[in-house]
Amino acid sequence: VPVTAVAGLHFARFRISSTIVTSPLGFVVDGEVEDHPVNILSLLPFVPVPDTNVATDDGVAVSGNVLANDTDPNGGPSTFVANPGTYQGTFGTLVLDISGDYTYLVTDETIGTGFVSSDAFTVEISDGIALLGSALTIQVNGSNDPPQIISPNTFSIDENTITVAQVVGSDIDVGTSLTYSLGVNGDDTSLFDIDPVTGELTFLVAPNFELPSDFNTDSVYEVEVQVSDGEDSATQLLQVTVNDVEEDPAPQIVAVWVKSTSWTPQFLDAADGVVDDGFSTGYRIPDGKDQVKALPWSNIDRILVQFSEDVGASVDVGDFSISGVPGVLSGQAVQLPSVVSVTFDSISFIATLELDRRISNSYIDLAITASGIVDSLGSPLDGEWSNTVTIGNSGNGVAGGDFLYRFAVLPGDANQNGSVSISDLATVAAVFGSVVGSQTYSITRDVNGSGSISISDLANIASVFGTVLPSVPLSAMPATETVLATSSAASLSDSDWDDILDGGLGEV
Structure with missing residues (x-):
């Protein structure tokens, strides 16, 4: 086969003869002619392309x-x-x-x-x-695969607990760093925080079952959390159920009393409302609108605070402070007292505050810090108080809350109308000579706490004649301004005394 032959299928013709008869040119001229296929293969190699x-x-x-x-x-x-x-x-x-x-x-x-x-x-x-x-x-x-949140979508915790749970994200891409955050949905998302690295979900303020702060106020909080790998993110809406826990009740303030070391036992019996009971606490300041009614006694030098349970181990003089609005006496602003010592009675749960001076005409603002008053289990004082509104114990049912309390003192104001005037003298003179236990005796007329209405009570009133309580409305506690009354004590004329003595005392 020639080198130049074309690869592929070809036919070769043959003549077959039994005699050898040739033409002058040498061709066989008789016999049969046959064609035979011939497949000519290429000598070039077959090379596949990658x-x-x-x-x-x-x-x-x-x-x-x-x-x-x-x-x-x-x-x-x-x-x-x-x-x-x-x-x-x-x-x-x-x-x-x-x-x-x-x-x-x-x-x-x-x-x-x-x-x-x-x-x-x-x-x-x-x-x-x-x-x-x-x-x-x-x-x-490679391409980014979005992360997933694989932790549950419901959690349950006890009230007064900050930590909820750890949100767990997952990303199938190797070497991916995940970042956690809060989503934009969820009715209560604003009440939570989340650690961007660990995914720890926490309340900003520990929830209280008794005072739920969630949108539906059913103690089931709804929060949306999010995890991101830097390119894609996934979100999950969680429900956090807050469980009620039987709690040790926080200490509360039951009552505020005033007292004087000069008051006689007979007067103390009358002041606490039960004669000869052996219990001489003093005068309990009433709740409600009468809380700021002027106290007429001229020698108050003790304040007593009764708690609902024993907090004596925590009581310290630094837990109590006094401010207020002073009045004017003899043309000068009176000086407010300070607390110099505190004693606590573990039976009555009463803390007695010793003052450095007697209380003169003024509004007194008593502040007790919740952080300093705790019970044996460590629960701080539940002390919230609305002046002239709260009746009963202090507090809102939640441990923690300072006690801010106002009362008024105006020595000589026997009729408790906010000013010392001739009407107070007349009121006292009308019951002159009465003693504790008598039908006409009244503790508000006995302005020196002696147990009897005498000339000394009239003299006390006369010495502060014309004084008034500061002219200031009940304000937020503690008071931030000092309002001075502009009135000053006035002298009683001889005719005034004659009227009083003639009308009330007769011949003394």
Whole structure:
């Protein structure tokens, strides 16, 4: 066969003769003629072309055909893949068909944004004559997979607890850092905080079952949390149920009393309302609107505070302070007293405050700090108080809350109308000579606390005649301004005294 012969199927003609008869040119001129096929093969080698593709871990398969770019120099139509099947690479799965068609899907979801690598596969290709190896290389690019929140969406905690739980996020991409935050939804999200690194979810203020602060006031708090990998994020709406816990009740203030070391036992019996009971607490300031009614006694030098339970171990003079609005006496602003010592009675639960001076005409603001008054279990004072409104014990049912309390003292104001005038003298004179236990006796007329209405009571009133309580409305506690009354004590004329003595005392 000549080198220049064209590869492929050809026919060769032969004449077969039983006689050898030739023409002058040498051809056989008799016999039969036969044509025979001759397949001339190319001497050029068959070389497959390697294939490439690009895939991303986004859940979408890529496809192609490994024979599409191959040619058979022999011209044969029967080129095929000799090793079809399913192959698992490092990052994905290849499905290869005998026809050369293939699909490749990235199955490794741990690779993230910025990751680049490849999977390589060997493909055996045949043209029916030769079997040669080729390569299919898939470049694998990572993409971001969004994070997920895998912790529960419901939690239950006891009241008065700050920490709720740890929100747990997960991201299949290797090496991803997660950041936690609060979402924008959830009726009660503003009541929470979350650690951006650990995912610890906490209340800003410990919830109280008795005083729920959630939107529905049912102690089921709704909060949205979020986790982010820097590109994508996931949110979850949580429900946090706050459970009621049987609690030790916080100490409260039961009553405020005033007293004087100059008051006689008889007067103390009358002041506390029970004669000869052996209990001489003093005068209990009433609740409600009468809380700021002027106390007429001229020698008050003790304030007593009764608690609902034993807080004696915590009581200290620094827990109590006095401010207020002083009045004017003899043209000068009176000086408010200070607390110099405190004693506590563990039976009556009464703290007695010793003052450095007697209380003169003024509004007295008594402040007791909750942080300093605690019971044996450590519960702080439940001390909230609304002046002239609260009736009964202090507090709002929640441990913690300072006690801020106002009362008024105007020595000589026997009729408790806010000024010392001739009417007070007349009121006292009308019961002159009465003693504790008598029908006409009244503790508010006995302005020196002696147990009897005498000339000394009239003298006390006369010495402060014309004084008034400061002209100031009941304000927020503690008082921030000092309001001085502009009136001053006045002298009684001889005719005034004559009227009083003639009308009330007769001949003394």
